[in-house]
Structures are given as structure tokens and as C-alpha cells.
Amino acid sequence: DKKTFAAVLKEIWLAPSAETARKRANDLIDTYAKRFPKAVACLENGLEDSLSFYSFPDLDARKISSSNMIERLNKEIRRRTSVVGIFPNEILTSVWSRLI
Incomplete structure (x- = not known):
């Protein structure tokens, strides 16, 4: 039931x-x-x-019922930051930390 x-x-x-x-x-x-x-x-x-x-x-229910778009963005940010490794200066480190 x-x-x-x-x-x-x-x-x-x-x-x-x-x-x-x-x-x-x-x-x-x-x-x-x-x-x-x-x-x-x-x-x-x-x-x-x-x-x-x-x-x-006219909202697409599939887009608002899932967090896949946000998860995809976070995955892309992690992928790009891992390529960079260590950031060359403090300003870039601050910018990336706020994006994540």
C-alpha cells in the first residue's frame, strides 16, 4: 500500500x-x-x-526537479582547477575559491 x-x-x-x-x-x-x-x-x-x-x-519540469545542471557545473570547475594545479597568485586562488 x-x-x-x-x-x-x-x-x-x-x-x-x-x-x-x-x-x-x-x-x-x-x-x-x-x-x-x-x-x-x-x-x-x-x-x-x-x-x-x-x-x-513554461518551465521544463525535468530541469527543475533535478540538480544535474549544478552537479555538472561543479564537476567542470573541479576538472579545470585540477589541471591548473597550484594557482600562480593569491588573486586567482581567491577567485576560484569563491566560484567553488
């Missing part, structure tokens, strides 16, 4: 609009309130905050 609950929960944030997401959340709350009261209470408390991304126009 937990797998079903998790699948239904995930569908809330895959909804095409905020209204649909709210309807899915309300359906989940009605269905699972007695079975998973703590999870449902947590959902009720944070639902509106978690749906705020719907206010942005």
Missing part, C-alpha cells in the same frame, strides 16, 4: 496545472488520511509551497 501511496503522491507534482495538482492532493488526502495521518498532515502543511513552481511560465 505504501508503493501505491508513493505513486499517487508523485502524480500530484506531475500534474499539468496547479488546479489539477490540488485536486489530486485533495483526492489523496481523502483516501489516505486514516492510513497515513502523518504523511497527509505534512502534505497539507506544505502543499501550497510545493506547488509554487506552477506560477512560472
